[in-house]
Amino acid sequence: MNENAIARNASGTSGHFARPRRLAMFLHSPLIRNGYALIASAGLTSVLGLLYWILAARLYSPEQVGVAAALISTMMTLGNIAQLNLENVLNRFLPVAGKGARKVVLLAYFGAATASFCLSLVTVYSVGWFIDEASFLRAEPLAAGAFVLASVAWTLFALQDSVLAGLRQSTFVPIENTIFAVSKLVLLIIFSGSSVLGSGIYAAWVLPLPFLLAFANWFIFRRFLPRHTLVSRPDAELDRKTIAAYFGWDYIGTMASMTAIGVAPLLVFHVSGSAALARYYLAWQIAYSLYLIGRSMGVSLLTEVGFEQHKIRSLMAEALIYTMVPLASAVILLVAGAPYLMQLFGDSYGHDATLLLQIGALACLPWGWVTLSLAVARAQGRTILVAVAELITCAIVLGGGSILLKRYGVVGMSVAWLIAHSTVAIGIIAYVIMQRGVGILFEAALHVGSALAQVKDGFDAAIRPNPKGNLPAELLSLIEKAGGCDLTTWCIVAEPRRESDIRTIFLAESGASSPAAAAPALVVKVAKSTEAKEGLKHYVDQVKRLSCDKRLSEVGFELPSLLAVDFSSSESISVERVLPATDGRAALALTPSANVGLANAMDAIAQVHRFTAASTVLDQRWLDRWIEHPAAIIRKTAGVTLLEGQRKAAIDALIREQTHFWQGRKLSVGLGHGDYCPANILFGPAVDVSAVIDWEAANYEMPPGIDAMHLLMTQRAMRANEELGHVVRELLSKPALQNYEVAALGEIERQCVTAYGSLKEPAIIQALCGFAWLQHVAANLRKSRRFRTGRLWLAVNVEHVLRTYLQRANPEASSV
Known part of the structure; x- marks a missing residue:
């Protein structure tokens, strides 16, 4: 075939060439992007905050630092309480508020501002009864009024971060917080040694707030909310009863948490004095910045689950990885560097402050895990668990902290935090095991392992050399030999990551366009190993067989079309045209037309079966071909998580169940695709099936419904961003289809x-x-050694499913 003939057959735009990488770089994930934006904000704020308190410690006396710490801590505590748990409500429900998002934000602002105003008024007239150093608030009207207004401003300032997170605009948070931190530093120097508003340190903290509120909310109401309304699901409705139930228990939990954080320094102040509070507060501020790593990712997790509830398990695994790795690294650095860090504050902050910081940093490890766990509980509406966990934390911190504070001094309060978070973390794990069995730990480990593999794939893809450009001479020679054509004006536009031993390359005519902009028209498959050659030859034979089957001329969609083939060289090669269409993974994702696309895909494969159906009785030959042979392939793989005896018992149970169901049935078998998944289905503009590709696993003895089940399983896995093994195990354990x-x-x-x-x-x-799972894993194990030696893939996609059959055959077996 000459070049012009190839060009004519290859006309059209790309459909299936642009298969997305298994994981784009982590910043493409809203969970990670927004979570790390919040972490970056917390990091910048903490670093600049550290500088703030270093300067404060140098410019002011320890007593002045202590008084300022008490004022700021009280104001922040009031602000946290006055937010009425609306920050979590916004993170959970703002993503699905649709056109009501603006009203939700305004109501949240009004409620929080009103509560803050009332609480701060009460505080101004009562705090002096408990803390003598704060009695000036009641005596000085100007200071009292400033405190009330500052508390309201701080409440709204803190709440607007949750608004930004709920709108998926967390990347704006570092900007506003950096401006805030720099403004505080400038004012701190200007007010050096003064007692403006009762304390120069306090005045420097609160005066920038009104200006930043105006700055941030201009963007929220003029830019972000209108954009959010356009992309929100139009059918999203807020259930007031659900919000009310969520609000109640979660508010109790938030109140308990904020009470512990706010009252702990006041206890130190009351028992040990302002100088001791200065040491505690400075160490706490540094350690608290590590807690914000978990808190930030928890906020992002809660928001993303609001957008994508179906991905909760994969989102939790990702959040755990991207939280605990940086958190553990930061804890190690902080514990090691605490003695040197505290020296920056001066001689007044010595051994006690260093030990406070080290213990506080260690407490952040269980705290990070607890924060993510509570975010998941909030996302699932189990807010009573949140309340219980936070109440236990509060009781241990304040109750145990009071005892330890009197016995061991200020260090005792830091120890109380470590005990509280460790106790709650262990309690959450124990509770989950009681509810789901010890096997949940194994399943969670597999989810985390899968997420780690996706992270690795993403970075590998990012650093892999760009394949775009002119064709290498050896590849050009192979193509010319296969097709007898001249492709010197063609270029490589994409080479997806391989899951088999066959290399797949997409080509396009360069023309006047750059290689990056050229539309792919040809797909070239190159096989070098013996297995790859056999697989490519089988694929070519299948395509030729389909092209000769006259019955398929009526199916209404295109099939692969080979342009050139050559198996005579050390490297075998095939060339076919790219079919013009939309990748099925985009069409069958969560879009308004996805259900229509799914129905059309089901109708398309039903036609194939109907046109090729033939009645038969499923005899032993058929059972050997479809059950015994695939099971034998699985038997040959090495064990990963199951003992040899367990693997044998599980596979035997699988064979028994499948044989019992299929043996002796009389039904119509027909042509089945064998790998009917979203990636192999191409759609037209009206979400109709325009082509079905990659028929390597096709067979004319397929029972009805197998391809349909495979499509449902793979679509679930795609939507949940999970490995297929997790979906199959869940479907076997809870066999029910969803309404759509x-x-x-x-x-x-x-x-x-x-x-x-x-x-x-x-x-x-x-x-x-x-049955569909058995064919899928056997085909993968046949076609590539990557699957046979991939321990994680085998553990998740093979043995995790086999474990289900083992447990059904022997209920006494361990759920692990």
């Missing part, structure tokens, strides 16, 4: 009813799911 899945089945449901019964029946779902 049942609605999309159409003719597939009728074919299954005729063959063996409705796909609403749990036993049928389990049988088809197990």
Whole structure:
């Protein structure tokens, strides 16, 4: 075939060439982008805050620092209480508020401002009864009025960060907080040694707040809210009862947390005096910056679950990795560097402050885990667990802290924090085990392992050399030999990461466009190893067989079209045209038209089966081909998490279940795709199926419903961003289809009813799911050594599923 012929056959725009990487760089994930934006904000604020308190300690006496710390701590505590838990409500419900988002924000601001005003008034007239050093607030009207207004401003300033997070605009938070921190430093120097508003340190802290409120909320109401309204789901409705129930328990938990944080320094102040409070407060401020790592990612996690509830497990795993790795690193550095860091504050902050900081840093490790766990509990609406955890923390900190403070001095309060967070972390783990069994720890480890693998894939993809550019001479020679054509004007535009031993390359004519802008028109597959050659030859044979099957001319969508093939060299090669369409992963994601696309995909594969169906009885030959042989391939793989005896028992149980279901059935078998997943389905502008690609696993003896089940499983895995093994295990354990899945089945449901019964029946779902999974993993193990030696892939996608069959065959077996 000459070059012009290839160009004519390759005309059209790309559909399936642009297969996205398994994981884009982490900044492309809203969870990580917004979480790290909040962490960056906390980091910048903490560094500049550290400088603030270093300067304060140098410019002011320890007594002045202590008084300022008491004022700021009281104001922040009031602000946290006055937020009425609205920060968590905004993070949870603002993502789904739709057109009501502006009203939600305004109501939150009004409620928080009103509560702050009332609480600060009460505080002004009562705090002097408990703390003599703060009695000037009641005696000086100007200081009292400033304190009330500052408390209201601080409340709104803190709450607007939750508004930004709920709108997925957390990248704005570091900007406003950096401006705030720099402004405080400038004013601190200007007010050096003064007692403006009762304390120059306090005045420098609060005076920038009104200006920053105006700055941030101009962006919120003029830019971010209108944009959020456009992208929100139009059918999103806020359930007032749900919000009220969420608000109640979570508010109790938040109140307990804020009480512990706010009252602890006041206890130190009362028992040990202002100088001791200065040491505690400075050490606390530094350690608290580490806590904000977990808190920031928890806020982002809660927001993202609001947008994508179906991804809660993968989001939790990602959040855990991206929280605990930097948190553990920071804790190690802080514990090691605490003696040197505290020297920056001067001679008055010696051994006690260093030990306070080291213990406080260690407490942040269990605190980070607790924060993420409570974010998940909030996302699932289990706010009573949040309340219990926070109440226990408060009781241990204030109760135990009071005892330890009197016995061991100011260090005792830091020890109380470490005990409280460790106790709650252990309690959460114990509670989860009681609810879900000890096997949940193993499952969680697999989720984290999968997330770590995705992180590695993302970085590998980022550092992999860019394949775009002119064709290498050796590749050009292979293509010319296969097709007898001249492609010297063509270039490489993409080379996806390989999951098999076959190299796939997309080409386009350079023309006047740059290689990066050129539309791909040809896909070239190159095989070098023996297994890869056999796989490519099998693929080519399948494509040729499909092209000769006249019955498929009526299916209404395109099939792969080979342009050139050569198996005579050391490297085998095939060339086919890129089919013009939209990648099925984009069409079947969570979009308004996704359900229509799913129904069209089901109808397309139902047509294939209908046009090629032939009645047969499933005899032993068929069972050997579809059950015994794939199971034998799995037997040959090395064990990872199961003992050899367990693997054998699980595979035997799988064979028994499948044989019992299929043996002797008389039904219509037909052509099945074998890997009918979103990546292999291409859609047109009207979300109709325009092409189906990659028919390597196709077979003419496929029972009805198998391709449909494979599509449902892979779509669930894609939407949840999980490995297929997690989805299969859940479907085997809880065999039920979702309403939108049942609605999309159409003719597939009728074919299954005729063959063996409705796909609403749990036993049928389990049988088809197990059958589709068995074919999938066996095909992967056959085609590439990457799968046979990939311990994590085997643990998640093979043995995690086998464990289900083992437990069903032997309920006495350990759930681990």
